[in-house]
Amino acid sequence: MKIQKRSTAIAALLLTATFSLAACGSDDNGDGGSADGGSGGGGDLSITMLPKNLGNAYFDTSTDGAEKAADEIGAEFEEVGPDTASPDAQVSYINTVAQQGKSALLLSANDPDALCDAIDEARSADVKVITFDADTNPDCRDLFINQATAEGIATKQLELVADQIGGKGEIAILSASANATNQNAWIETMEQELADNPDYADIELVDTVYGDDDDQKSFDQTEALLQNHPNLKGIISPTTVGIAAAARYLSDSQYKGKVALTGLGTPNQMREYVEDGTVTAFALWNPGDLGYLATYAAQALVDGDISGEEGDSFEAGDLGSFEVGADGVVLLGEPYTFDADNIGDFDF
Incomplete structure (x- = not known):
């Protein structure tokens, strides 16, 4: 080869x-x-x-x-x-x-x-x-x-964040680029689930931001989300770059253990944040x-x-x-x- x-x-x-x-x-x-x-x-x-x-x-x-x-x-x-x-x-x-x-x-x-x-x-x-x-x-x-499936991925992430915030509160999404086909399909499905599923009646999606799969921009967007939404309870980041950058920010901030973070990440990049309590659970395929x-x-x-x-x-x-x-x-x-x-x- x-x-x-x-x-x-x-x-x-x-x-x-x-x-x-x-x-x-x-x-x-x-x-x-x-x-x-x-x-x-x-x-x-x-x-x-x-x-x-x-x-x-x-x-x-x-x-x-x-x-x-x-x-x-x-x-x-x-x-x-x-x-x-x-x-x-x-x-x-x-x-x-x-x-x-x-x-x-x-x-x-x-x-x-x-x-x-x-x-x-x-x-x-x-x-x-x-x-x-x-x-x-x-x-x-x-x-x-x-x-x-888009439905399976979206449902899994909502289940995880709902469990971690006790089924109520404000959440936000930290996505990749605004044009990413997969990200947009998952976000659309999550929005629909939040609107239609009575299990999520007390969860409000207050913002969706884009880190463009860039580590520093995703880190900065995490900081901005927390500053702009002081009552934020959870962040979903359906991108491996975004979730790792968000975890890095949370791990060294006052929000560690207070704002839940989940989404899609790899075990190797997320291991330290699970072990130090920044992240409870996240999802991915291989x-x-x-x-x-x-x-x-x-x-x-x-x-x-x-x-x-x-x-x-x-x-x-x-x-x-x-x-x-x-x-x-x-x-x-x-x-x-x-x-x-x-x-x-x-x-x-």
Whole structure:
């Protein structure tokens, strides 16, 4: 398997010197220096993974899972991506994948529609496009590997915050970017649940803010929420960057133990905050499994084992068999709750 990582700094260069870079194996490690990406078996199947942004612990884990699957199937694999999570920053990478004639693109989309023109170009060049984590318009891609249903994720987070604040009080949401498809779907469902479910009649959503999956901005937005809403009882952050930044702020503030924080995070980034009492419980799926599943789905599409139609099924290595649902969606599973009793059992 051949692994390469490139950052935003060389995006423009890739557009004009794609084959030259591929030949010499130049890589950018995201901080202005170069780093060897590693090498391995390679083969006829070539896969590029494009997360929302590099340097994100969540996507680092999903890439690890994809790399593992690529090793198992003997595929050539590379990860590329921008330093900041924006749709414009992803377009050049999609264009490069089309120019290189890659077999498949694994994409976590920063916008449901803004990337569709570039994706169409890639698909017209016979690149199979599999979205994971965050989807595009279904017409833009071949498959979407969904971590869990929007309803399941939204319901889990509301259950957690309601339990932690005793079923009443003001809450706020610290999201990623305002255009993030998955975040907006979860927030919309949470808003509907709060309006319709009598169990949440005494809970009021007073604000939704955006940290753009940037650590410092998410930290600052947490501070602003607490200053603007002195009666705030809980924060939901359905983004791994946001929940970690919010936990860091709360852990060293007067609000520790008084304002509940839950959402979606990885065990490794949240362990210290669970152990010191800043966070009681949070949820997530295994992002490594998400990348792993996306890679096997790419293989099935490229090999012609599936076409992406509802009812298609394929094998995904250690994860077993999966079936394509409506609108080309493949579901990994339901979110899992992490707390002080079990967080030590996980390492990702």
